[in-house]
Amino acid sequence: xxxxxxxxxxxxxxxxxxxxxxxxxxxxxxxxxxxxxxxxxxxxxxxxxxxxxxxxxxxxxxxxxxxxxxxxxxxxxxxxxxxxxxxxxxxxxxxxxxxxxxxxxxxxxxxxxxxxxxxxxxxxxxxxxxxxxxxxxxxxxxxxxxxxxxxxxxxxxxxxxxxxxxxxxxxxxxxxxxxxxxxxxxxxxxxxxxxxxxxxxxxxxxxxxxxxxxxxxxxxxxxxxxxxxxxxxxxxxxxxxxxxxxxxxxxxxxxxxxxxxxxxxxxxxxxxxxxxxxxxxxxxxxxxxxxxxxxx
Amino acid sequence: xxxxxxxxxxxxxxxxxxxxxxxxxxxxxxxxxxxxxxxxxxxxxxxxxxxxxxxxxxxxxxxxxxxxxxxxxxxxxxxxxxxxxxxxxxxxxxxxxxxxxxxxxxxxxxxxxxxxxxxxxxxxxxxxxxxxxxxxxxxxxxxxxxxxxxxxxxxxxxxxxxxxxxxxxxxxxxxxxxxxxxxxxxxxxxxxxxxxxxxxxxxxxxxxxxxxxxxxxxxxxxxxxxxxxxxxxxxxxxxxxxxxxxxxxxxxxxxxxxxxxxxxxxxxxxxxxxxxxxxxxxxxxxxxxxxxxxxxxxxxxxxxxxxxxxxxxxxxxxxxxxxxxxxxxxxxxxxxxxxxxxxxxxxxxxxxxxxxxxxxxxxxxxxxxxxxxxxxxxxxxxxxxxxxxxxxxxxxxxxxxxxxxxxxxxxxxxxxxxxxxxxxxxxxxxxxxxxxxxxxxxxxxxxxxxxxxxxxxxxxxxxxxxxxxxxxxxxxxxxxxxxxxxxxxxxxxxxxxxxxxxxxxx
Numbered sequence: 011x012x013x014x015x016x017x018x019x020x021x022x023x024x025x026x027x028x029x030x031x032x033x034x035x036x037x038x039x040x041x042x043x044x045x046x047x048x049x050x051x052x053x054x055x056x057x058x059x060x061x062x063x064x065x066x067x068x069x070x071x072x073x074x075x076x077x078x079x080x081x082x083x084x085x086x087x088x089x090x091x092x093x094x095x096x097x098x099x100x101x102x103x104x105x106x107x108x109x110x111x112x113x114x115x116x117x118x119x120x121x122x123x124x125x126x127x128x129x130x131x132x133x134x135x136x137x138x139x140x141x142x143x144x145x146x147x148x149x150x151x152x153x154x155x156x157x158x159x160x161x162x163x164x165x166x167x168x169x170x171x172x173x174x175x176x177x178x179x180x181x182x183x184x185x186x187x188x189x190x191x192x193x194x195x196x197x198x199x200x201x202x203x204x205x206x207x208x209x210x211x212x213x214x215x216x217x218x219x220x221x222x223x224x225x226x227x228x229x230x231x232x233x234x235x236x237x238x239x240x241x242x243x244x245x246x247x248x249x250x251x252x253x254x255x256x257x258x259x260x261x262x263x264x265x266x267x268x269x270x271x272x273x274x275x276x277x278x279x280x281x282x283x284x285x286x287x288x289x290x291x292x293x294x295x296x297x298x299x300x301x302x303x304x305x306x
Numbered sequence: 307x308x309x310x311x312x313x314x315x316x317x318x319x320x321x322x323x324x325x326x327x328x329x330x331x332x333x334x335x336x337x338x339x340x341x342x343x344x345x346x347x348x349x350x351x352x353x354x355x356x357x358x359x360x361x362x363x364x365x366x367x368x369x370x371x372x373x374x375x376x377x378x379x380x381x382x383x384x385x386x387x388x389x390x391x392x393x394x395x396x397x398x399x400x401x402x403x404x405x406x407x408x409x410x411x412x413x414x415x416x417x418x419x420x421x422x423x424x425x426x427x428x429x430x431x432x433x434x435x436x437x438x439x440x441x442x443x444x445x446x447x448x449x450x451x452x453x454x455x456x457x458x459x460x461x462x463x464x465x466x467x468x469x470x471x472x473x474x475x476x477x478x479x480x481x482x483x484x485x486x487x488x489x490x491x492x493x494x495x496x497x498x499x500x501x502x503x504x505x506x507x508x509x510x511x512x513x514x515x516x517x518x519x520x521x522x523x524x525x526x527x528x529x530x531x532x533x534x535x536x537x538x539x540x541x542x543x544x545x546x547x548x549x550x551x552x553x554x555x556x557x558x559x560x561x562x563x564x565x566x567x568x569x570x571x572x573x574x575x576x577x578x579x580x581x582x583x584x585x586x587x588x589x590x591x592x593x594x595x596x597x598x599x600x601x602x603x604x605x606x607x608x609x610x611x612x613x614x615x616x617x618x619x620x621x622x623x624x625x626x627x628x629x630x631x632x633x634x635x636x637x638x639x640x641x642x643x644x645x646x647x648x649x650x651x652x653x654x655x656x657x658x659x660x661x662x663x664x665x666x667x668x669x670x671x672x673x674x675x676x677x678x679x680x681x682x683x684x685x686x687x688x689x690x691x692x693x694x695x696x697x698x699x700x701x702x703x704x705x706x707x708x709x710x711x712x713x714x715x716x717x718x719x720x721x722x723x724x725x726x727x728x729x730x731x732x733x734x735x736x737x738x739x740x741x742x743x744x745x746x747x748x749x750x751x752x753x754x755x756x757x758x759x760x761x762x763x764x765x766x767x768x769x770x771x772x773x774x775x776x777x778x779x780x781x782x783x784x785x786x787x788x789x790x791x792x793x794x795x796x797x798x799x800x801x802x803x804x805x806x807x808x809x810x811x812x
Contacts, residue, residue: 166412166420169405173398180396184410184465185381297399 018256023148024214025259026252028053030151031206032230033237033244034158035081039199040239041162042192043175043298047103048088050227051110052081052203053210058114060208061128061218062121070137070212074147077208078201084110085200093192096302107227115220127219128211137213147209154202158241171195175296178303188303203227225279232282238294247285254278310372311336311500312357312469317366319352326352327363328524334469339491339501341515341532343508343544349524350504351393354471357502358390359383389462390471395454399447403440404429407461432463436493437486452483459490469500476510488514506544506599508537508806520544541802555753558591558777564761565730570620572606580606581617582785586763588730593752593762595776595793597769599805603785604765605647608734611763612644613637624730638667643728645719645736647765649712653719656708660698661689663707664722688725696721697747713747720751731755734765749775769798769805783807 032049039046046052059080064073084106091102115126122128140146162168171191173181178188210226211218229251236250237243258274312334319327326349334340342350355361357368359377368375370386377383383390397406404426413424426442433440433456440456441449449457455475462470472491476484491514495501505511511518511532518535520527520543527543565588574580580603588594598604609615610622613634622630624640632640646652654663665674665685673684689703698710698717707715716736723731733752737745752775756762766772772779773796781789781804789804803809 164420165418166414168420169401169409169412173401173409176398176400177396180398181409183380183390183392183396185379185384186410 014260018253018260020142020144021256021259022249022253023144024252025255026249027145027148027151028206028210028214028226029230029233029248029251030155030245031147031209032203032227033233033248034151034154034241035199035202035206036231036234037158037162037237037239037241037244038171038195038202040234040299041175041296042171042195043178043296043301043303044089044092044192044196044199045099045103045300046085046088046196046199046203047100047231048084048106048110048227049103049199049203049206049230050223050225051103051107052084052200053110053207053227053230054107054114054223055084055110056081056204056207057211057222058118058128058207058218059204061131061211061216062118064135064212065129065131065217066121068135070131070135073212074137074205074208077211078204081200081202081204081207082197083200085196085203088200089193089196092302093189093196096304099300099302111220111223114218118218128217131212131216133216136216137209145209145213147205147213150205151209152245155241155245162241172296175298178298182305188305192303203230206230229278229282232286235295236285236289239296240294250285251278251282254281309336310334311370312502313369313372314353314357315367315369317353317356317368318364319349319356319361320364325524327356327366330366330521330524330526332519332526332529334500334502335517336500337495337498338516339495339503339514341511341518342502342504342521343506343511343518343540344521348521350521351473353521354390354473354502354504357383358388358471384465384467387466387468388471389459389465389467389469391455391458391462391473391475393473395458397446397454397457400445402443402445403449403457404442406446406457407442407464411465429460429464432460435497436490450483452479452486455479455483455487456490459494463499467499469502470494471502471504473504475503476505476507484510506806508540508544508803508808511540512537537803537806537808538799541806541808542799544802544806555777556757558589558756561592562590564588564590564625565763566621566623567611568621568623570607570610570622571618572603572610572615572620573618574606580785581610583620584782584785584787586780586787588761588763590729590761591756591759592777593756593764593775595772595779596763596765596782597772597779597801597805598767598782600767602782602805604734604767604782606785607782608644608647608732608765611637611642611732612646635667638726641727641729642732643723643726643730644732645716645723645734647734647738649715649719649738654707654715656706658707659704660693660707660710660718661685661703663718664689664692664725666722667726692721692725696724696751716748720748724751724755729760731760731762732765733762735767736764737766737768737771745771769801773798773801781805 032053036046036049056077060073060077063076064070088102088106091097092099118126118128137145137147140149170186173186174188174191182188207223210222233244233247233251236247255278258277261269262271262274310333314332317327317330330353344350352361356363359379359382368377375386404422407429408425413421415421429442430439440453446454476487479487491501515532517529518532519529567584567586570581570584572581596604606615610617613632616631629637629640650656668674674681686703693701693703696717698714707718736748752762764775773793776793779791779793779796780787781801783805
């Protein structure tokens with residue numbers, strides 16, 4: 011029994027880390043008023059670049075850094091389209107999703123002799139475990155939550171970022187550069203999502219494949235909403251979604267219950283849907299979230 | 307009170323072909339309360355937005371303390387000691403009072419970590435200097451509008467403003483809050499702050515301001531010492547005198563009460579009271595003009611009569627039949643038609659053809675529809691008839707309505723509404739944005755309808771229009787009818803005064 015609980019707990023943490031990274035990315039971006047539906051694509055691209063870099067140079071930390079930069083690169087595109095050109099943020103995000111996934115497979119085939127999967131990374135080259143057998147990325151994700159919380163609520167920058175997401179005109183009227191902050195936030199968001207993708211491809215598993223991300227970015231987005239756009243809230247939500255994935259693994263592998271694995275693996279998505287339907291509708295969303303800002 | 311602190315010289319601002327400010331010059335003395343008076347769209351706000359760096363002038367110069375300055379953005383304005391309280395507050399609802407006030411200039415430890423208690427102390431000190439204290443830890447969403455305004459003023463003072471611009475400061479306040487606001491302004495002035503108030507309320511100018519500058523259609527009319535002028539004189543200067551078009555009207559023949567509104571109470575879209583115990587009676591064969599300054603309940607009045615807004619209490623009757631809170635379709639069947647305030651938003655579907663717009667309310671009825679299918683020939687025939695009768699140009703039934711000029715779009719609406727043979731026509735701003743020729747056309751159409759014995763409620767911001775067309779005039783102010791008069795006794799100055807909330811026996 012204790013073993014089972016420990017197994018579920020540790021699997022939960024493992025599966026939550028990618029979601030936490032991406033959800034924090036979402037929190038950062040959306041608190042300044044830019045919806046980032048492209049988390050999925052940024053995660054996918056990060057997962058690929060992370061796995062490819064690690065398998066080519068043999069160092070997971072370089073791979074992790076490269077993954078962050080890959081997410082950032084896609085985010086730059088999203089920022090340019092939705093902030094600079096005032097394009098619809100949802101449409102731009104959807105485009106980023108297709109681009110991120112497509113680009114990963116495309117580059118993968120070029121780099122790895124037509125294969126849509128990166129070569130498996132040997133155990134010694136993966137992100138190493140830190141304490142209690144948990145990957146370092148888990149602690150990195152939790153540290154990021156803490157850092158983001160301090161940043162948004164305890165430093166002088168936090169109110170400025172949040173003001174831009176609530177009432178950009180008011181922020182501008184006291185001399186805050188709305189465009190600059192939104193750019194920074196979206197870039198940071200992409201970096202986090204890239205880390206999230208890599209924490210899957212070079213820690214949880216050991217290679218990139220096209221179906222690796224499979225909706226994790228969207229679940230992270232749901233965690234942002236469920237977590238009421240706050241870093242801590244998003245973390246708890248991500249942990250819950252992670253737990254549901256862990257449960258799938260547990261029931262499928264260890265428990266002696268016969269449930270079709272296809273039905274089981276629907277659980278996290280079903281949970282996401284249910285939570286969004288039944289959560290408190292009094293929205294905590296930043297007021298200017300999703301609305302492009304144009305100086306007159 | 308002598309030193310000139312702000313001087314605006316020959317400010318001109320063009321928006322496309324529209325001249326918002328036409329060579330305006332203005333000088334403000336240190337420590338005075340200076341009012342900017344003018345009708346809506348006269349260019350007051352534009353001028354102040356230029357001073358605050360939100361709008362850059364096409365030409366002209368700004369001097370502060372006698373030195374020429376260029377103000378490119380609001381940050382620069384703030385650093386020059388200029389503060390502005392916008393009509394729509396620049397406050398973040400989810401933030402506390404303190405967080406809002408220090409935004410962009412946060413007090414901190416090590417230049418990094420927020421230190422709000424330090425700012426709270428300073429804020430309490432500032433707010434204690436005038437009026438009741440503001441709780442620095444309250445959230446904006448939890449405090450009253452009057453309190454929010456005080457937060458805006460404190461914010462400007464916290465940023466060391468010497469010159470404070472207030473754009474329509476009393477528009478959103480309750481009478482009690484207005485009184486409180488007056489005290490605050492007087493107090494600030496006695497502390498040596500210079501105050502500029504943008505307004506069109508005469509009473510407040512008389513009560514508060516030292517001097518008043520009147521702007522009309524982007525041009526400077528005059529700057530006067532408020533103590534040496536009267537509300538009447540200010541009203542006269544604000545409205546200006548224009549050449550009047552007089553129509554020869556036969557006296558109304560069959561006068562029968564057709565519409566009555568009794569003690570109507572209605573809210574505006576923000577949930578604030580818009581109509582407060584308003585009562586109106588409309589008779590056949592007459593035009594009743596509703597005169598008033600924008601935002602005193604006219605839009606809501608039109609909406610309750612066309613079924614777009616429900617009333618909270620009161621009663622609307624047509625020919626003795628209760629038609630309170632009926633749907634637009636229902637009111638249409640009761641033969642109440644309307645020329646809406648915004649022809650492009652509510653009057654027409656711009657992406658439809660002229661013919662389609664002509665059957666918006668009747669498309670489901672024969673002969674335009676049979677067994678659920680539109681009858682193209684009938685629709686076109688109907689449109690061509692109306693186009694000819696109302697002289698819509700170009701005379702094409704299948705052309706897009708968006709391609710027509712404003713005047714012709716208005717003709718399409720009038721043609722459609724009159725084709726329904728209404729008993730009552732609610733005409734809201736029927737000549738807004740039209741050129742002189744089109745205005746005359748619309749006026750003739752309304753007079754002709756009146757001569758047929760129909761009843762017309764004319765709601766307009768144009769006082770000339772009201773005086774020219776109406777048989778009776780009711781003045782609306784703050785959601786109430788404050789005066790009823792026969793158009794023959796109407797006096798532009800007198801009505802202008804009433805519109806601005808003045809009283810005739812002040």
